[in-house]
Amino acid sequence: MNYKHLDEKKKAQIDVLFKLDYSMREIGRQLHISHSTVSRYLRKKTTDKKRLDIQKKYKDFINYLLQHYDWRVNSIEACVYKFKTYYPYKPSVSTQQVYHWINENKIAIRVEDTCYKRKKGKRKRRNGMMNHLQWNLDNKTVLPIRLRPKYIEKRDEPGHLEIDSIIGRRNEYGSIISIVDRCTRVIWLIKAEGKNEYYIDKLIRKYIIENRIEVKSITTDNGLEFQALGITAKRLGVKLYKCDPYCSFQRGSNERANGIVRRFIPKGKSMYEVEQQYLDDISFKINSMNRKIFDFKTAYDIEYEYMTNGAL
Incomplete structure (x- = not known):
């Protein structure tokens, strides 16, 4: 031109x-x-x-x-x-x-x-300026799931937990908190009498400590009952990752385990009728199931192999 x-x-x-x-x-x-x-x-x-x-x-x-x-x-x-x-x-x-x-x-x-000459060129940057994303990863406890490290996706080490709630009848405050290990698929079930976020947070933290559950990270959905779970994550020294709305597939192990729990506690049943001892029995039966994904070994077998050998 x-x-x-x-x-x-x-x-x-x-x-x-x-x-x-x-x-x-x-x-x-x-x-x-x-x-x-x-x-x-x-x-x-x-x-x-x-x-x-x-x-x-x-x-x-x-x-x-x-x-x-x-x-x-x-x-x-x-x-x-x-x-x-x-x-x-x-x-x-x-x-x-x-x-x-x-x-x-x-x-x-x-x-x-002029007396005070204007300096031209690039603006000076502070030495060691910290990257904003890296600062979030290092200092924040609650993070979106897109910031969850890729190695967690590999499921090659126990301790990375997924947590969800199983509700009973409509308009009922009672529920069951399900905790699943992403690697071994071991499940723990906790009876909850209410849905207050601080009550749920204290209940989960107490159960994890009393049962000596290994925790390296926690993944939950965006339910209101888990809004205060960051307190537990902070006290345990781990990161809490929040799933995106309407993306249950981001907690696939948890959703699959909940489906198996429903075989014992069908939808519409009141959670107030379920005792903690019964939930422990259900957890034991599920963890003792032979699973095709593990060549028909049980979740307990996989957990034991990791405890003794550190690998499958």
């Missing part, structure tokens, strides 16, 4: 059309030039006009600055002060405005000739 500078004829035509209230795009179409060219010309013309207006209105003030300013002994502030003292009735501006003129090249004083 060939680029051409606007000649005097084109500039005069732009001025006439602009005074007739033509838009920049209309002017461009009329003269067969880009509307961006019209915009740049009018902007430059406006800037030049403002510069001329400044030179005309503050002629005496600017001349005084140019004659008396010396960055070594007579600063801009001193010149402005003296001019206002000697010529109180002549138009003048503030020191800050003079610096604006200098930065915008509206008067014949360069930025390089």
